[in-house]
Amino acid sequence: MKIREITVVSGKGGTGKTSITAALAASAPGGLALCDADVDAPDLEILLHPEPREEHAFIGMDTAGVDSQRCIGCGRCRDVCRFDAIRMEGGKARVDKTFCEGCAACTLVCPVGCIAMEETRQGTWFVGETGFGPMVHARLNPGGENSGMLVQLVRKEARRVAESRGLGTILTDGPPGIACPAISAVTGADTALIITEPTISGEHDLLRVAELCRRFGTKAAVVLNKADLSAQGAERIKEACRKEGLPLLASIPFIPGVVHAVSQARIPLAELEEFLGPTWDRLKGL
Numbered sequence: 001m002k003i004r005e006i007t008v009v010s011g012k013g014g015t016g017k018t019s020i021t022a023a024l025a026a027s028a029p030g031g032l033a034l035c036d037a038d039v040d041a042p043d044l045e046i047l048l049h050p051e052p053r054e055e056h057a058f059i060g061m062d063t064a065g066v067d068s069q070r071c072i073g074c075g076r077c078r079d080v081c082r083f084d085a086i087r088m089e090g091g092k093a094r095v096d097k098t099f100c101e102g103c104a105a106c107t108l109v110c111p112v113g114c115i116a117m118e119e120t121r122q123g124t125w126f127v128g129e130t131g132f133g134p135m136v137h138a139r140l141n142p143g144g145e146n147s148g149m150l151v152q153l154v155r156k157e158a159r160r161v162a163e164s165r166g167l168g169t170i171l172t173d174g175p176p177g178i179a180c181p182a183i184s185a186v187t188g189a190d191t192a193l194i195i196t197e198p199t200i201s202g203e204h205d206l207l208r209v210a211e212l213c214r215r216f217g218t219k220a221a222v223v224l225n226k227a228d229l230s231a232q233g234a235e236r237i238k239e240a241c242r243k244e245g246l247p248l249l250a251s252i253p254f255i256p257g258v259v260h261a262v263s264q265a266r267i268p269l270a271e272l273e274e275f276l277g278p279t280w281d282r283l284k285g286l
């Protein structure tokens with residue numbers, strides 16, 4: 001069975017990506033699996049309230065650990081660390097895992113071999129059940145590394161869950177921006193739905209994320225949110241879409257009720273339905 005993954009992205013935060021993702025989930029015509037790939041700041045769960053079913057550790061890259069019994073306090077590891085991750089405390093080296101980048105340089109200079117790289121829990125991932133389908137989501141520890149790897153993991157697990165339940169669609173809330181986590185979220189997805197707003201930075205970020213999609217061979221389409229905040233800005237976004245060959249699937253005005261709904265942890269479906277109504281049909285036609 002072919003599973004289609006639609007990833008909702010934005011070049012920047014604050015465009016309304018997650019509220020639109022939640023409203024799309026609530027208005028989906030068939031069964032779907034949900035995935036929150038915005039692992040640095042996951043908030044889809046605030047609106048969809050998944051009932052927890054599974055919880056797993058996310059083991060990312062190895063970090064350095066010191067056997068303080070054997071440490072002779074020479075300080076060579078501290079001197080070689082380019083990330084200031086090692087402090088000397090009470091004559092012994094101590095690694096601050098938040099700063100460790102896993103380069104292993106310290107293990108090479110220790111004269112007594114008392115530093116080793118060790119598995120480190122970088123976060124947690126979950127499978128939950130929402131009113132609209134199963135949801136895979138995750139939380140990176142503060143300062144946790146490998147968010148791109150965690151994005152890949154939650155997407156893979158969402159696909160596993162979709163396959164096991166016979167669900168034909170995965171709706172993924174992607175991270176904002178165009179850095180590693182966004183690349184991880186867009187690569188291999190069938191369609192990227194880019195949420196933007198009628199500002200100069202909205203246009204700039206739309207073009208950046210559209211270029212990212214092009215490079216990774218992912219079809220892209222656009223939803224213009226808060227469209228009535230600037231008629232001139234909206235026209236520029238429409239023109240950019242025309243030039244770039246990006247289908248503009250929906251244009252949504254600024255709706256104060258959306259802000260109110262989100263502040264109450266409620267899906268703004270009643271507020272957005274009128275504007276998002278044909279979006280699923282249009283996505284199917286891409």
Ligand code: SF4
Nearest residue numbers: 081100101103104106
């Ligand atoms: S592994 Fe690299 S970053 Fe981590 S403490 Fe050692 S030298 Fe520093």
Ligand code: SF4
Nearest residue numbers: 071072074075077110
């Ligand atoms: S290099 Fe080894 S012995 Fe020296 S301070 Fe670091 S951990 Fe201790």
